[in-house]
Amino acid sequence: MDRLLEVNDLHVSFNTYSGEVQAVRGVNFHLNKGETLAIVGESGSGKSVTTKALMGLLPKPHGFIKQGSITFDNTDISKMKDKDLQKIRGKEIAMIFQDPMTSLNPTLKVGTQIMEGLIKHQGMGKADARNKAIELMNLVQIPNPEARMKQYPHQFSGGMRQRVVIAMALACNPRVLIADEPTTALDVTIQAQILDLMKDIQKKVNTSIIFITHDLGVVANIADRVAVMYAGKIVETGTVDEVFYNPKHPYTWGLLGSMPTLESDEEELFAIPGTPPDLIAPPKGDAFAARNRFALEIDFVEEPPMFKVSDTHYAATWLLHEDAPKIEPPASVKRRIESMDHSEEATRS
Template structure:
């Protein structure tokens, strides 16, 4: 499959009064055309910082992208000037933020907010922009779009506001859509509708989606591949089936044991003990070692090499190293 976006060895940190927070520490992954890649992990692991770095929305200062590449259409987005990035944001790469109410301007009609991106990026007249906005509202399932264009955000329910934010992100037909916790504030019924909407839109438009979430239930429904993130690094990446049925990293296994599942029998949920490490001074080895029941001395001292389990599945864990495997089998 064609690679539409490539993240290579991305490093992002934030300067604070207490020191430098190393939020993203060498993240690498690819996004293919027409696929949904989910990035999962605990709060504070660097998921949102990674997505905002792709959009170049990290405030500088205090944030800073220290190294790496973000390749989109043969261009390194990190090296582009702000004026060049403005042409890409919304038009080629769009983002849905966590809370739709804070993403919408309460003083402007939703029609004006949707048409703003069209007028700016596609240079259409207001009449043409209105026609596109109406079509987009129909696509995301908003009834009576003619009437709804004239209304304000407070006149919509939470689920409807989320649909409007999705319409705003898709109105310029982007190649990549980044959805940062798009269902967090919604109840289960509306959440299911939004996930179905994502799948339907992807079929109709072919957009590639990066889904940022901590909810493995969301991941199970829509993701083609899953990247498991911990303490600023991607520790395991594979297809949905590989991550759910053949997890290799102890952290991935811990996540799966701590949430209810209907596909396997579970006597009780097992929480992951301890807390994530302090990213002011991250450990030199595996960041999960202090919480891992299988940790060895090398885990604490040296970060593990990447072990390839299949064409699409790799893991950063010393337990998967061939030398550890030989010891385990002897």
């Protein structure tokens, strides 16, 4: 497949009164044309900072790219000046944020806000921009778009506001759409509708999506590939099936084990002990070692490399070393994998 975006050895830091926070520490991944890549991890794992770096939205001067490259369409955009990035931001790479009210201006009509990008980036006249805005509102399944164009954000429900934000992001036919926890603030029913909508839109417009979430359950329904992040690093990456049904990193086991399922009401949810490390002074060795009950002595001394599981599946854990003891995922994780397998079979039948 054609690679549209490639991130190599990306390091992002923030200068604070307490010292330099190393929020992203050597991240590597790529995005193919027409696919959805999910980046998963706890709060503070670095996933949102990574995507803000892609968009050139790091708060300056405190946030900065320390090293690495972000290659989009054969150009390293990490070295671009802000005025040049503005030509890409919104037009080529667009972003959907978690809370739609932070993306919408409460004093402007919804139609005006959708039209703004069309007029600025596409050079459309007002009449054409209005027609295109109505078309976009139809695409994101907002009923009666002609009338709703004239309404303000507060007149929309949370789910409908998120649809407006998606329409705004799609206005300029971006080649990459970054969705940063776009369903977290919504209830479960509306969340499912938005996910279905994004899958449907991707088929229609063939955009590539980077989907940021802490919820592995969401990932199963929308992504082609998954990158699991912890303490500013990607610790496991693979196809959805590989990461869900053959997870190799103990952190991935923890995320899977903490997922509720319809068949798990009689047992307690698995909780990952402890808290993420302080990234002002990252720990020596594997950053997850202190929270990992399967940690080996070497985990506290030396950082594990990315071990190859298959051509598409890699994980950074010493448990994959040929001399490591053979340790299986906990029983609770296996039960969740089995229950997901059964759910998928039921869906197919």
